[in-house]
Amino acid sequence: MEEVEVPQYFLCPISLQIMRDPVTVITGITYDRESIHQWLISSGTNKAYCPLTKQVIPRDSDLTPNHTLRRLIQAWCAANMSANSIPITPKSPPTKASINKLLQELCMERSQLQVLKKLEGIASSEGENSRRCMAEFGVGKAMVSLITKCFKRNSVYCLEEALRVLNLVIITRVPTIMMNEIEGPDFLDSITWILRCRSDTHKQTIRTLGVSVLKSLVELESSNVLERLKPDLFEAVVWILRDRVSREALKSALHVLLSSCSWGRNKFKIIEGGAVYELIELELNGCPDKRTTELILGVLDHLCSCADGRAKFLGHAAGIAMITKRILRVSTAADIVAVKILASICKFSGTGEVVKEMLRVGAVSKLCMVLQADNEGV
Known part of the structure; x- marks a missing residue:
């Protein structure tokens, strides 16, 4: 041709x-x-x-x-559509007037579900420009408001659809008018409520979408969300790990914990929420892939940098054995973090019992193998 x-x-x-x-x-x-x-x-x-x-x-x-x-x-x-090199005919981004019309219809409960599906269709099929326009025209703020109302009414009607739209329109640079809403206590309480929804498949989907929204929020550079996260929200994130909600939900939850660790007292809130035990159990029994293992080790590294985290880690009978087993089996990045965790344990919590356990599970042998591999690579 x-x-x-x-x-x-x-x-x-x-x-x-x-x-x-x-x-x-x-x-x-x-x-x-x-x-x-x-x-x-x-x-x-x-x-x-x-x-x-x-x-x-x-x-x-x-x-x-x-x-x-x-x-x-x-x-x-x-x-010229017959030519293979010709792209799909470009579509116009949504106008402010068309979005405002849909948002007005969203106020009427009988049309909410239909409007949400239309908004999802626009956001998912018409590219990043359309999603940016939707955020600027107030769609994100409207979704936050709707999700908060669902929380206050304890109703999941339209909740899944609203979360899908919000996931699509959350981008790195969110308009200030939307930031004011998502940083408020009501919305963060709504996310906590969503993460605790359990029992049926529908609610598992809602939990996956909810933790994905939370992941996007904590990764926003201009956000003050990290300093406002409460202990009960971290407990709800840990529930996501414990319940093995979905692979996507697990990775989002791990990203939330990793992003939150470096901010203020969040590290202690995460430890109090039972994260250390669940992270070790997830690595032992969750059949994680390479990236998931790297995330788990990354969070454990942060938590083991404080005494409470190390105590929880050593309180798990298989903690040191799990870390030792992962060395030289996952990736170079995982090796670095695993060695850091063992170094932290040895430096600050290296009792006689800990040293015996490290010898018993082969940690010393593994560390010698790491040194040998490093020398051979020089």
Whole structure:
């Protein structure tokens, strides 16, 4: 098949790909929205420079949709769809008016489920630009409000759908208006309630979605969520580990614990929530993959850096044996963390009984093998 030549003015000057959402900046140059957005936010100052003209572009400047060019690209893509190299015809991102209409309908209980499915469809099928627009137009805030209402009514009606939408629209840079909602105590209490939902398959799905939302929240760089996490929320996260809810839920829960460990007293709250015992049990009996093992060891490393964590670790009969067994069997990253855990135990909790246990399970032999492997690699 003969290759189709793409008109030059259909290509984004940054990505050199066909523009899916052409927008014009104040310098008069048109770029794909995603490309110019990333260009602007990557600037370390309050202003950036137009890639082509080198003129100053304030980071908060408007990006004007180029509807004429979009229609031309759509028509050209449709006419050349038989060529394998031609992308799917680009769709327009949702408008503020269309999102506001859906959010107004969301206030009516009889239409909530239908509206949520429409929002999920837009967020899941129309790309990151659409999800960003939805967040900016208040969809995330509306989902937070709806989830909080479900918590206060103790009702799971529409909860799963609202969590799905919120998972899709949570992105690295969340609008301030949404941050005010998700950092509030009511929403964090709602997440705790969700993580404790048990019994049937439907609620297991809700728990998976809930811990995924929590993972996104604690990873937001601008978020103050980490300093507001309560002990009962960490207990609920530990329940996710204990109940083996799903592989996705386990990894999200481990990411939550790992991200939270370095903040204030969270480490002690996690220990009090019973995490050390459950992490060891998960590694012993949960058949984890390599990445899951690395996460488990990473959390244990943080927790064993304090006396309470080491005491809980040594209180498990198989703790030292589990760490020893994982050395040289998982990955270089796992080896480094496992050795750090043993070093912490030896340095601060190295009683005669601990030393005997390390000798009994072969920890000393494993450490010698690590030294030998390091020397051979030099």
